[in-house]
Amino acid sequence: MTSIIDVHSIPAARRLAYELGARLVLWASRCEEICVVRRERPGPQEIHRRRLVGWEARRRHDDMVARATAAPTGICREGERPGPRRLTPCGPARR
Secondary structure (H helix, E strand, O other), X not given: OOOOOOOOOHHHHHHHHHHHHHHHHHHXXXXXXXXXXOOOXXXXXXXXXXXXXXXXXXXXXXHHHHHHHOOOOOOOOOOOOOOOOOOOOOOOOOO
């Protein structure tokens, strides 16, 4: 699109600016329509997989916290070591 604008005519420049803006908006909306792909709802297998991934992430986080908060090896009784899945510093969890 080529236009000759009289620089002394502000209304003509304003009209051209609005026209360019309108064309840009139209172009952007068309690109958006092309780029946006409607996503389907995940199926039951995908939901289950995501849940398992979440559980595994939580388990790993719990293991990391347990290891970080475990007592130093000198505090544990002889033969006991801090376990990765135990929340108590030494030996099995007592009930």
